[in-house]
Amino acid sequence: MKITGYRTLRTVHHWGRPVGDANGVVASGSTEVPLLLVETDAGLTGVGLGAHTEAHRIFPAVEGQDPRAVTAIYDRMLAHTFKSGHGGTVFGTIGAFDMALWDLKAKMADEPLWRTLGAADRFVPGYASGLDIALGDDELVALYTGWAERGFTGAKIKGGLDTDRDIRRLHAVADVLRTNTPSPALMLDVNETWGRHQAVRLLARIENRIEIAWIEEPVRRWDVAGNRAVARAARSAVATGENLTGLEQFRPLLAADAVQVVQTGSVWGITHFLRVATLAHGHDLPVSPVGYEGNPVAHAAAAAPNHLVTEVQDTSTPVGLTVDQVVADGGIVLGDAPGLGISVDEAALARLEATAGWAQPAGPHVRPAVAGLRLVAESGPGAGHLPSEGRTERETTP
Incomplete structure (x- = not known):
């Protein structure tokens, strides 16, 4: 079997609620989902998800290759774009191709990818995460009540702009999850909105009011000294890594003991996750992919x-x-469909109209000018408005 071509598509996810974080919110609750379909001379098609804007640059490294050699092809793609291959849309496109190739490899074996990769169990433990910074408190409780009904015992909320609000919402989510466990695991993700001058002080304020399992991206992703300072001062773990790409970006953080939960971005692909997981395992650290x-x-x-x-x-x-999977029992129950278990209805996609969301060049997920430069973390003039106040960060930042 050889790879003969590719097609790029887009669909949309209707969340049914505003979604976002400290950097901005998609008020419509509709976001774009890029798809990459990789075709073969045997009629099988591999499905990859994520950015594919650089597909025309990447495909020459893939064309004519046997998809079973997926890890070798992954390195071939990196070599083909070595000047820019470990960053941005180039790395994202490599990840989408990689995902599609793993999908093909498992389809050729007529088995789900989790079996091809050697897993013994189809169940993947999870935590609930609602991209929820724009929700009011009652809406937040309603959302996580649904997660509790599916057996979840851990949850992560978005915050960083108002510590009093964050503490109140963490307590509210904990109360919901106590239907399943007396000690819920709570996480707070501030999405790099704190500066190093804030992070230790603000996290201490939160930890004095409620126990959290980890603080996610407290400072910039590459800030080894800043992440290490937070890790040394905190009772909770520091989690980061979803926006890091090549292994060379992880090594300084791990060498400095600046991260305790190593994260990976799902859009960077399967091979990236496996290699980061191995690197973390060599440091006796756990790995946790973002959704x-x-x-x-x-x-x-x-x-x-x-x-x-x-x-x-x-x-x-x-x-x-x-998608052949079920969210239940506090995690993901993977199915038996070959490959990733993702099927695409192209007729349904063809009927879609253009939508707004994260893919817009103007945002809303454009880092605000004041991110990392606020003196306080509370809503109001000079601090940056919370999305729940009826605005996005894009609308409040010049």
């Missing part, structure tokens, strides 16, 4: 000996996609 549409990296997480927990962001799927 994405269809939870494709969950297949690899099931096979990682140091997998801690996978972020689960929603129980619905994008328009035109059917």
Whole structure:
């Protein structure tokens, strides 16, 4: 079997609520989902999810190759774009191709990817994560009540702009999850919105009021000294890594003991996750992939000996996609469909109209000018407005 071509598509996910974080919010609750379909001369098609804008640059490294050699092809793609291959849309496109190749490899074996990768169990432990910074307190409780009904004992909220609000919402989510456990695992993700001058002080204020399992991206992703300072001062773990790409970006953080929960971005692909997981395992650290549409990296997480927990962001799927998995019992139950278990209804995609969301060049996920430069973390003039006040960060930042 050889790779003969590719096609790029887009669909949309209707979340049914505003979604976002400290950097901005998609008020419509509709976000774009890029798809990459890799074709073969045997009629099988591989499905990859994530950015594919550089597909025309990447495909010459893939064309004519046998998809079973997926890890070798991954390195071939990196070599083909070595000047820019470990960053941005180039690395994202490599990840989408990589995902599609793993999908093909498992389809050729007529088995789900989790079996191809050597996992013994189809269940992947998860934690609930609602991208929820724009929700009011009652809406937040309603959302996590649904997660509790699916057996979840851990949850992550978005915050960083108002510590009093964050503490109140963490307590509210904990109360909901106590239907399943007396000691829920709570996480707070501030998405790099704190500066090093704030992070230790603000985290201490939160930890004095409620126990959290980890603080996520307290400072910039590459700030080794800053992450280490937070890790040394905190009772909770520091989690980071979803926006790091090549292994060379992880090594300084791990060498400095500046991260305790190593995260990976799902959109960077299967091979990236496996290599980061191995690197973390060599440092006796757990790995935790962030969520994405269809939870494709969950297949690899099931096979990682140091997998801690996978972020689960929603129980619905994008328009035109059917995913062979169930969100239940506090995690993801993977199915038996070959490959990633993702099928695409292209007729449904063809009927879609253009939508707004994170893919817009103007945002809303454009880092605010004041991020990392606020003196306080509270809503109001000079601090940056909370999205729940009826604005996005894009609208409040010049």
